[in-house]
Amino acid sequence: MSPPEVLRLEGVSAGYGRVPALHAVDLALGHGETLAIIGANGAGKSTLLRAIMGEIPLLGGQIRFAGTRLDGFDIHARARLGIGYAPEGRQLFPMLSVADTLELGAAREPASVRRERRSEMFAIFPKLRPLRDTRCGLLSGGEQQMVAIARALMGRPKLLVLDEPSTGLAPRVIAELYASLSRLLDGGLAVLVAEQNARAALRFARHAAVCEDGRLTLRGPAKTLAEDPRVIAAYIGMRDATIWSAAPESDEA
Amino acid sequence: MLTVITLAILGLLWGGVYLLMATGLNLIYGVMKVVNLAHGDFIVLGGLLALSLFAEVGLNPLAAFPIAALVMFTIGAGVQFGLLEHITAAGSEGELRTLLATFGLSYVVANASFLVWGSQFQSVPFLEGAVQAGPIAIPAGLLAASLAAFATTLLIHLWLTTTITGKSLHATAQSALGAASCGIDVRRVRMLAFGLGSAMAGGAGALVITLIPFQTSTGGELTVHAFTLIALGGLGNYAGAWLAAELLGLTEVFAQFYLGSNAAAAVIYIVFIAVLVVRPQGLLGQAGRV
Numbered sequence A: 001m002s003p004p005e006v007l008r009l010e011g012v013s014a015g016y017g018r019v020p021a022l023h024a025v026d027l028a029l030g031h032g033e034t035l036a037i038i039g040a041n042g043a044g045k046s047t048l049l050r051a052i053m054g055e056i057p058l059l060g061g062q063i064r065f066a067g068t069r070l071d072g073f074d075i076h077a078r079a080r081l082g083i084g085y086a087p088e089g090r091q092l093f094p095m096l097s098v099a100d101t102l103e104l105g106a107a108r109e110p111a112s113v114r115r116e117r118r119s120e121m122f123a124i125f126p127k128l129r130p131l132r133d134t135r136c137g138l139l140s141g142g143e144q145q146m147v148a149i150a151r152a153l154m155g156r157p158k159l160l161v162l163d164e165p166s167t168g169l170a171p172r173v174i175a176e177l178y179a180s181l182s183r184l185l186d187g188g189l190a191v192l193v194a195e196q197n198a199r200a201a202l203r204f205a206r207h208a209a210v211c212e213d214g215r216l217t218l219r220g221p222a223k224t225l226a227e228d229p230r231v232i233a234a235y236i237g238m239r240d241a242t243i244w245s246a247a248p249e250s251d252e253a
Numbered sequence B: 001m002l003t004v005i006t007l008a009i010l011g012l013l014w015g016g017v018y019l020l021m022a023t024g025l026n027l028i029y030g031v032m033k034v035v036n037l038a039h040g041d042f043i044v045l046g047g048l049l050a051l052s053l054f055a056e057v058g059l060n061p062l063a064a065f066p067i068a069a070l071v072m073f074t075i076g077a078g079v080q081f082g083l084l085e086h087i088t089a090a091g092s093e094g095e096l097r098t099l100l101a102t103f104g105l106s107y108v109v110a111n112a113s114f115l116v117w118g119s120q121f122q123s124v125p126f127l128e129g130a131v132q133a134g135p136i137a138i139p140a141g142l143l144a145a146s147l148a149a150f151a152t153t154l155l156i157h158l159w160l161t162t163t164i165t166g167k168s169l170h171a172t173a174q175s176a177l178g179a180a181s182c183g184i185d186v187r188r189v190r191m192l193a194f195g196l197g198s199a200m201a202g203g204a205g206a207l208v209i210t211l212i213p214f215q216t217s218t219g220g221e222l223t224v225h226a227f228t229l230i231a232l233g234g235l236g237n238y239a240g241a242w243l244a245a246e247l248l249g250l251t252e253v254f255a256q257f258y259l260g261s262n263a264a265a266a267v268i269y270i271v272f273i274a275v276l277v278v279r280p281q282g283l284l285g286q287a288g289r290v
Helices: A045-053 A075-081 A098-105 A111-124 A126-131 A141-153 A171-187 A198-204 A222-227 A229-237 B002-032 B039-057 B061-087 B091-117 B140-162 B164-174 B176-181 B186-208 B216-233 B238-259 B261-278
Strands: A005-016 A019-030 A034-038 A058-065 A083-086 A159-163 A190-195 A207-212 A215-221 B130-133 B136-139
Touching: A005 A045, A005 A190, A019 A045, A019 A058, A019 A190, A019 A215, A034 A045, A034 A198, A045 A058, A045 A075, A045 A083, A045 A159, A045 A190, A075 A083, A075 B176, A083 A141, A083 B176, A098 A111, A098 A141, A098 B164, A111 A126, A111 A141, A111 A171, A126 A141, A141 A159, A141 A171, A141 B176, A171 A190, A171 A198, A190 A198, A198 A222, A207 A222, A207 A229, A215 A222, A215 A229, B002 B039, B002 B136, B002 B140, B002 B164, B002 B186, B002 B216, B002 B238, B039 B061, B039 B091, B039 B186, B039 B216, B061 B091, B061 B140, B061 B186, B091 B216, B130 B140, B136 B140, B140 B164, B140 B186, B140 B238, B164 B176, B164 B186, B176 B186, B216 B238, B216 B261, B238 B261
Parallel strands: A034 A190, A034 A207, A083 A159, A159 A190
Antiparallel strands: A005 A019, A005 A058, A207 A215, B130 B136
């Protein structure tokens, strides 16, 4: 891990009500690093991200962001500290335009800064530019995910947290989305992405961890994990091997 | 023919007043999915405040309007902060709980007002002459109240649709989690929305008390009236509420003139039911949108 640490989790347990869905997870992410959390549906990936964002309270352990303990910080306070979050299901504003949605991502900045950053987003995601006045509810799934990520980037985060960005997207669109993300990494942005679609996530991230039953069971460089038969076993164990084996080759582009 | 034109003008003017009475309720529902059953009592309280300002300080209702609005803003924001924020839970159960809480609140407000102002009908005399436009005479008080109401609802609408704070209200209404991940303090936004909605009730009261005499128990009736209007327009829909307000204003004025005031009250609900039979989502509401 490179020294200026962005995110550190120590013994984090969390869940819904009193039943933990996440058991003593340790995790660290440095400046500019990319980590993919992969695993089957219901393995606890989203729970992990929700705990990091403060959507659900911790049952144990602690989370630090850039050295600051996050206890007592609400979701919006964590966002303001510099965590860009694209939640599961995208959570866009269906009746607001793309332009307005992006502006809201930097709601606390002055108007000139908001406009400037919005232009930057249109440079990163050129597909969104002609859609600027379109309501988010009318966009395709891929476009919506781009808006969700662009909105999260509007606050100039140090860490980008993405929950299942590929859900419901065609392989070609997923490849396109991750290609846009890869271009963002030069600026030192750290990315934590939870994905059921292990293939796409492992190609994008440098490091990866497998989440099973609320624990991170396997870790390592993404390239190594991509070859590891135990990763496939983790999916088959969760009766969800299809995502792995049935992903068509067309997304190599 | 002259009568019909006069009635139409009166109806449209009353529509503006109804719109102001309902917009606050609509705003609160739109942002928080809370139907504030104390809304009518807030209107009455605003009116009675204007009455006291008139009786004690000699302030006219147009000058009392911003003061009543400010007082009700504070009360509304306080209610959201101290009461509703603690009982909102996700899902339909949350909606039921807030409904019960605001139902209780309506009694608290009405009875507190009763202790201060008593139970008699009260009104504030204001601009009792008429404005003559050619052969048509329009009551000056209604004209002033209606213009103030239109101006206020228009300003609020512009603020909501063009400023970043206004947009963050919409954002919070459409996805609280999405708004929070933008760094928007959704709790503060809800306080602002409830405060603003209550302020509009208070301001409406200051104007309406010059047109309709208030009693501390009038609140329930006004809540029903305002709720009818936003249900008719499509809950949470601003253009729809405007259309519904004009429809109700026209219906009421024409029914009162041709059928008498007792029948008028019934005609309004017949129109309401007829619209909902044809368009259950309201005049401009979208089917399936929550």
